[in-house]
Amino acid sequence: xxxxxxxxxxxxxxxxxxxxxxxxxxxxxxxxxxxxxxxxxxxxxxxxxxxxxxxxxxxxxxxxxxxxxxxxxxxxxxxxxxxxxxxxxxxxxxxxxxxxxxxxxxxxxxxxxxxxxxxxxxxxxxxxxxxxxxxxxxxxxxxxxxxxxxxxxxxxxxxxxxxxxxxxxxxxxxxxxxxxxxxxxxxxxxxxxxxxxxxxxxxxxxxxxxxxxxxxxxxxxxxxxxxxxxxxxxxxxxxxxxxxxxxxxxxxxxxxxxxxxxxxxxxxxxxxxxxxxxxxxxxxxxxxxxxxxxxxxxxxxxxxxxxxxxxxxxxxxxxxxxxxxxxxxxxxxxxxxxxxxxxxxxxxxxxxxxxxxxxxxxxxxxxxxxxxxxxxxxxxxxxxxxxxxxxxxxxxxxxxxxxxxxxxxxxxxxxxxxxxxxxxxxxxxxxxxxxxxxxxxxxxxxxxxxxxxxxxxxxxxxxxxx
Numbered sequence: 001x002x003x004x005x006x007x008x009x010x011x012x013x014x015x016x017x018x019x020x021x022x023x024x025x026x027x028x029x030x031x032x033x034x035x036x037x038x039x040x041x042x043x044x045x046x047x048x049x050x051x052x053x054x055x056x057x058x059x060x061x062x063x064x065x066x067x068x069x070x071x072x073x074x075x076x077x078x079x080x081x082x083x084x085x086x087x088x089x090x091x092x093x094x095x096x097x098x099x100x101x102x103x104x105x106x107x108x109x110x111x112x113x114x115x116x117x118x119x120x121x122x123x124x125x126x127x128x129x130x131x132x133x134x135x136x137x138x139x140x141x142x143x144x145x146x147x148x149x150x151x152x153x154x155x156x157x158x159x160x161x162x163x164x165x166x167x168x169x170x171x172x173x174x175x176x177x178x179x180x181x182x183x184x185x186x187x188x189x190x191x192x193x194x195x196x197x198x199x200x201x202x203x204x205x206x207x208x209x210x211x212x213x214x215x216x217x218x219x220x221x222x223x224x225x226x227x228x229x230x231x232x233x234x235x236x237x238x239x240x241x242x243x244x245x246x247x248x249x250x251x252x253x254x255x256x257x258x259x260x261x262x263x264x265x266x267x268x269x270x271x272x273x274x275x276x277x278x279x280x281x282x283x284x285x286x287x288x289x290x291x292x293x294x295x296x297x298x299x300x301x302x303x304x305x306x307x308x309x310x311x312x313x314x315x316x317x318x319x320x321x322x323x324x325x326x327x328x329x330x331x332x333x334x335x336x337x338x339x340x341x342x343x344x345x346x347x348x349x350x351x352x353x354x355x356x357x358x359x360x361x362x363x364x365x366x367x368x369x370x371x372x373x374x375x376x377x378x379x380x381x382x383x384x385x386x387x388x389x390x391x392x393x394x395x396x397x398x399x400x401x402x403x404x405x406x407x408x409x410x411x412x413x414x415x416x417x418x419x420x421x422x423x424x425x426x427x428x429x430x431x432x433x434x435x436x437x438x439x440x441x442x443x444x445x446x447x448x449x450x451x452x453x454x455x456x457x458x459x460x461x462x463x464x465x466x
Contacts, residue, residue: 009038013046015170017136020047020072026065033060034459042071046138080147086124090114091177097263097279102301103280105265114176115187115316116169122158122182123167125150150180157184159286174206174223185223192227194219215251216415224260241276250286261292283308291409297421303327311409313416319438320425327428332416332450334434337397341410344403348396355392358385419460430455 010023020042024033038056042048043414050073059069083105091114098106116122121383128147134260136142145241152160158169169175173186188203200218201207207221213236219225230246241260250270256262266282284303286437287293294310296303302318305325313331320327362385365376365422376382418430424446428439432450437457446457 009033011041011047013045013047013137017138017140017290018074018076018134018135018142019070020045020050021068022059022071023068024059024065032063035060038071047072048137049135049139050137073139074136075134076143077142077144078132079145081129082148083128083150084126085150085153085180086126087177088121088123089116089175089177099298105279105298105301115173115174115189116184117172118171120168121166122169122175122184123153124422125153125165125167127165133339134152153180153182155182155184158182160312181204187223193271204278206240217251252285262290272279277312278310280328303329311413311416313413313418315421317420317422319418319420319422320428322425322442324425324427327425328431329418330432331413331418333413337406337410341403341406344406348399348403351392351396351399355389355396358389358392362389417450420444420446420448421460 009025012021012023013019014021021264022038022042024081026255027033027214035056038060039051042051046233052071052073054059054068054070057070058064083373096448098107117448128149131144133144134142144327152164153167157169157171157173157175158167160167167182169184171184171186173184175182175184177183185205187208188201189208189210190198191210192218193214194201194209195214198217200220202218202220203223205225207219207225209219209225209227209229213227213231213234215233218235219238220237222239223234224240224242224243226243228245231248231250231254233246233249233251235255236242236248236255239259242256242258242262242264244262244264244267247264247266247268248256248270249268252269255271255273256267257273259275261276262272262278262280263277264280266284267280267286268282268284270286272288272290273276273284274288274292277295278288278290281296281298281301283296283303283306286308287306288308290308291309291312293312294308294312294314295318296314296316298317301316302321303314303316304321305327307328308314309330309331311331311333314329316329339370347394355377362382365379365382368374368441369376416432418432420443423444424439425442426439430437430439430448432448432455435450435453435455437448437455443457445460449458451454
C-alpha cells in the first residue's frame, strides 16, 4: 500500500513560521517511509527552507511514529544595534555630601563641576550595526530590526572630527550634558588664595577657588561658586549653588547670597540668604534666611546663637548650648505672607481691570478710523495708551510670577516643623508661623509642631496628627 493510501502524515508549522514538525502515522503495512516521501510531504505543505536532513534520517531509522518531530528550522534574523555615544567625562554630579563612618560630613565629596581642557576628547560615536534578515521554513524572508543612527551632538564649545565620530573640546572650561546637548563654558579657576592682589571677582560662569578667600573680597558668579579654603569677611554671591568646603569666618562683616542651594562645613558671624536649601554643620551667631529646608545632621551639627529662618523646616542635631546662648529659630509662614499674597491678588485684579479699559479705548480708535476714514495710528493719545498698556502688562506678569512663587512657598511651608535630634537648650526661641515658644529646660530627640493656636513638642518616635 502506498503512502497516499495510508493515513496521511501531518505537518505542523509554528505560529512564527520558524519551525516545522512532522507526525508520521504507523504504516498499515510494513512498508517503511522513504526520505523522498518525507520531502514530498514537506513540499506539499510549503516547507522548503531549513530542512534538517539529520533529523529526517533519525526519524526514519528510529521509526518515530505518532509523535511530533522537528524536521525544519528557519534562519532567525540577526537584529542590528543602534548607534550610541561614549562620553569621556563625568555627568553624574553629587548634590549631597557624604556622611563618613564617624558621622561627620565630607563636603569634599561634592562635585558640581566637571572641567575639560582644549583638545580633550569628550565623546565618541559608535555607529549603528546593521543586522541580517532571516527566513522561515516556507522560504519567506523575516525582517530584522534595523540599527538606528543617532543625530550629531548639539551644543557649543566643541568640534566634531572629520570622520564625524569623535568630539573634541575647543575651549577649556566647564562641561555639562542635558539629553544629547553638550555645553562647554569658561570657568574662573584660581589655584591659590583670593586676596587684595587678586581683587574682586565678577564672572559670567562658574567660579572655583582652591585656596582661601581673604577679608574684604567680593565674589559674584552667574553660576556655581566652589571654595576649598576658609572664607573670611567676604561677600559671596551666586546665581546657582555655593559650596564652602572648609567654612566661613565672617567676623560680622560678611554675607552670602545663593539663588540655588548652600553647602558649608561651618559659617560664623555672617548674614546668609538662600533661595533653595541649606546643608551645613555649624551656624554660629548668623542671620540666616532660607526659602527651602535647612538640614544640619552631621555628627557635630549645631545652631548656636543668632537668628535662623527656614521656610520649609529645620532638621538639626543641636540648637543652642549649655551656656544658654540666645538662639532664635523660625520656620513656616504666617499672616504676613498671607496678607502679602492677598495684596498681590488685589493689585493684579485692579491692574487687569485697568488694562481691559485700555483695550476698549484702543478699540475706539479703530472704530473712528472706520467711521471717518482717517488714520489714528500716530495719534498722541493712542501712542500714550500703547505705552501704558505695555507697562501694565509687564507689571501684571511680574506680579503673577511673584504670586505664584509666594503661593508655592505658603503651600510647602504649611506643615513646617523644627526637628532636634540631640539637644535643645534653654535660651532657644522657636517660632512656627505666627506662634512662638521658648525652651525652659534642656531636652532632646523631639519635634516642634504647630497646632491650631499653640506649638507642641513631640518625641521624634511619637506620631502626631497635624
